[in-house]
Amino acid sequence: MESGRREFLKTAAGAAALGLGAGAASFVGAEALARSRAGQAAAGGGKRYALAVDTKKCAEREGCRACIDACHVTHNVPRIENREEEIKWVWKEEAEWVFQDRVHEYSGAELRRRPVLVLCNHCDNPPCVRVCPTQATFKSADGPVMMDPHRCIGCRYCVVGCPYGARSFNWKDPRPYIEHVDPAYPPRARGVVEKCTMCSERLAHGLLPACVEACAREGAGALLFGDMNDPESEIRKRVESSLSLRRKEHLGTRPQVYYTL
Amino acid sequence: MLEKALRGSGKYWGLVGFLLVLIGAGLGCYLWQFREGLQITGLSRDVPWGFYISQFTFLVGVAASAVILVLPYYLHDYKAFGRIVVLGEFLAVAAVIMCMLFVFVDMGQPMRVLNVMLHPTPQSVMFWDVLVLSGYLVLNVVISRVTFSAEVKGVAPAAWIRPLIVLSIPWAVSIHTVTAFLYSGLGARPFWLTAILAPRFLASAFSSGPSLLILLCLLLKKFTRFDAGSKAIQKLGVIVVYAMLVNIFFVGVELFTALYSDIPEHKHHFQYLFLGLEGKTMMVPWMWFSQTVGMLSVLFLLNPKVRQKERFLALGCLGVIVAIWIEKGLGMVVGGFVPSTQGSLMEYWPTAPEVVIGLGVYGIGFLVLTVLYKVAVSERELEEA
Amino acid sequence: MYDGGKVVFGLALFVALCTSPLWLSVARGGGGAEAPPLQMPAPAAGKCVRDGEWMRNSHMELLNSWRDEVVREGKRSEQLADGRVIEKSLTKTCLGCHTDKTQFCDRCHDYVGVKPFCFDCHVETAGG
Incomplete structure (x- = not known):
């Protein structure tokens, strides 16, 4: 059913593209390409990294910042207190805002106010990648949506296009706001956009993402990382067997961060 | 031909001097922004685009509006526009230059701007916008240059220019359509996610652009011996009125859809703009002012007897420009960011250096316009002498 | 040519301004600056x-x-x-051998007058 509808939509989009010319064709082309890549990866044993957040376990540790601090220290994320210019890769937000379409006025206060971990969703159909005029942000083969800060021109179209507020622009030189610079990971310059990269640099060395590792170290076990293309993986089994949410599902971005409430 | 711009009255040089001062001030502030980054603007995490990008959007409309003269003159042989069609093309040239500069000053890494061409990305609307704007600039420079120098020499323009002129008509529509698509193709921003955005952009462009042209023609009539002719100006006046009515209708259609459907994510942006949300009311007076002035101006101009008096026509056109400048140059962009995708309410107002940089860009555009108009007027004065 | 004198004067002034660094250098004794001595890594570090x-x-x-x-x-x-x-990796591999950026990278970059922006982000040494 679902796939039938998709096929129909694709055909319809193709017909529309013919009518609209090359410009529209390229949007649809990119989408189809992304799908076929995902499909290939699924068939050919490629990886599709994803993260699952157990919001209840996470919220049980009130005020815990282990994952946030680990991420921000590892990646030299500056600490800018001013809310208008702050840079964040992973942070907490109240469930009421994270799941605007799932939480309502009769949801219990605990549920509505529950702090939920948010970060880049590493969408399978990422709008930020679609709008970037230089391919400075792109989808890597195994899932993570990546940033190439060398190529970024600082137009902030991706910030505008991201439905999750997951992207931060460097309004000023971040260096004075980094307490201790870790030379293993270059900080960014002013004028470029940055965000969570799923720790692709750690994955390359066979390590778990810093947030997941920190969460496990704390004993919270609220974060689960794995390969959605592996039917035997723990994350795939959890997502299959329980009701999980992805943010703003209706936008068709297909996020790869799964939440259980 | 261009040497005509080097001889002028004291008033002419006074204007050039004034624009140079604006440009100097803008450049000074830009150097500051270049060193310190965009932190010197009022932009923020939640409102990442503001004054610069909204001016860009407004000016794309002004640029596109040249088609209002080109189409009747070249396709329908509407002779009355013959004397001013080049003024429309010159206005388009100046406006596109300003558009490009506004995008440039908005970049976090301006030195890398050519990456857009180095790594062409057809799936990005911004890539297409850069392409169509550059193309439109080239078209208008070539067309105005070839047709105007032929006119000065008293000969017919070369035949090869006609296909370019015909091409420039849909091209003008395309620049504003693509600019609307920059916004309306984003699932993240329900405020812009409306098919009527591109038509609305065109309607507001075809009222504000010709309004500006009318004002410029009336100024030329007052300060030079160049008279566009009342037939041309009155026809433009009629176009302004109908385009503005269509624009108001489109805004009404949007308001109905958002408010009657009562879908929060669509409704909230309009609530923010016209009523304010949770005490955040910065835009409210501006939006009501814009709507009131726009409505009054169009009602005023609707009466042919009023419109025929050039003083009243000028007043009405000024009203239309102000109304659309606020609606498009302020409300349209900022309104899309409040509330943010996460529901937060962070308001935006441009800072002083940001405005001065903007004025500098306007200075450059109007300097280009002044020089081009000086050339056009001087040649016309020679012809008539 | 109209205003021939003015045009020629203007062009000459433009060329003189553009080439002024060369003339200034000649006036200062010419010959250019000495190539800077670069600190090479210890032989134990191995080949580049x-x-x-x-x-x-x-x-x-x-x-x-x-x-x-x-x-x-x-x-x-x-x-x-x-x-x-x-x-x-610039930081790990290159600077792993060329440990003193100021004595190697910077000296030559200063000499040829280039300002690579690599080091805007890539940190030269631990803690730097």
Whole structure:
């Protein structure tokens, strides 16, 4: 059913593209390409990294910042207190805002106010990648949506296009706001956009993402990382067997961060 | 031909001097922004685009509006526009230059701007916008240059220019359509996610652009011996009125859809703009002012007897420009960011250096316009002498 | 030509301004500055990833291609002709041998008057 509808939509989009010319064709082309890549990866044993957040376990540790601090220290994320210019890769937000379409006025206060971990969703159909005029942000083969800060021109179209507020622009030189610079990971310059990269640099060395590792170290076990293309993986089994949410599902971005409430 | 711009009255040089001062001030502030980054603007995490990008959007409309003269003159042989069609093309040239500069000053890494061409990305609307704007600039420079120098020499323009002129008509529509698509193709921003955005952009462009042209023609009539002719100006006046009515209708259609459907994510942006949300009311007076002035101006101009008096026509056109400048140059962009995708309410107002940089860009555009108009007027004065 | 004198004067002034650094240098005694002495890594550090002369001319191209391969394609290591496998990293590999950036990179960059923005982000030494 679902796939039938998709096929129909694709055909319809193709017909529309013919009518609209090359410009529209390229949007649809990119989408189809992304799908076929995902499909290939699924068939050919490629990886599709994803993260699952157990919001209840996470919220049980009130005020815990282990994952946030680990991420921000590892990646030299500056600490800018001013809310208008702050840079964040992973942070907490109240469930009421994270799941605007799932939480309502009769949801219990605990549920509505529950702090939920948010970060880049590493969408399978990422709008930020679609709008970037230089391919400075792109989808890597195994899932993570990546940033190439060398190529970024600082137009902030991706910030505008991201439905999750997951992207931060460097309004000023971040260096004075980094307490201790870790030379293993270059900080960014002013004028470029940055965000969570799923720790692709750690994955390359066979390590778990810093947030997941920190969460496990704390004993919270609220974060689960794995390969959605592996039917035997723990994350795939959890997502299959329980009701999980992805943010703003209706936008068709297909996020790869799964939440259980 | 261009040497005509080097001889002028004291008033002419006074204007050039004034624009140079604006440009100097803008450049000074830009150097500051270049060193310190965009932190010197009022932009923020939640409102990442503001004054610069909204001016860009407004000016794309002004640029596109040249088609209002080109189409009747070249396709329908509407002779009355013959004397001013080049003024429309010159206005388009100046406006596109300003558009490009506004995008440039908005970049976090301006030195890398050519990456857009180095790594062409057809799936990005911004890539297409850069392409169509550059193309439109080239078209208008070539067309105005070839047709105007032929006119000065008293000969017919070369035949090869006609296909370019015909091409420039849909091209003008395309620049504003693509600019609307920059916004309306984003699932993240329900405020812009409306098919009527591109038509609305065109309607507001075809009222504000010709309004500006009318004002410029009336100024030329007052300060030079160049008279566009009342037939041309009155026809433009009629176009302004109908385009503005269509624009108001489109805004009404949007308001109905958002408010009657009562879908929060669509409704909230309009609530923010016209009523304010949770005490955040910065835009409210501006939006009501814009709507009131726009409505009054169009009602005023609707009466042919009023419109025929050039003083009243000028007043009405000024009203239309102000109304659309606020609606498009302020409300349209900022309104899309409040509330943010996460529901937060962070308001935006441009800072002083940001405005001065903007004025500098306007200075450059109007300097280009002044020089081009000086050339056009001087040649016309020679012809008539 | 109208106003021939003015035009020629203007052109001459333009050329003189554009070439002024050359004339100033000649006036100061000419000959140009001495090539700076570069501090080379200790022999124990082993050979460079490419021939020294080639590196002198083209290290920026190598770094650019490393940058794209690592960031965009995730290819983080490279096997050299002599069999060694190295990590394509400015901070870890290059500066691992050339430990004093100021005595190596900066001296030459200053000499030729270039300001690479690599070091805007890539931190030269631990804690720096």
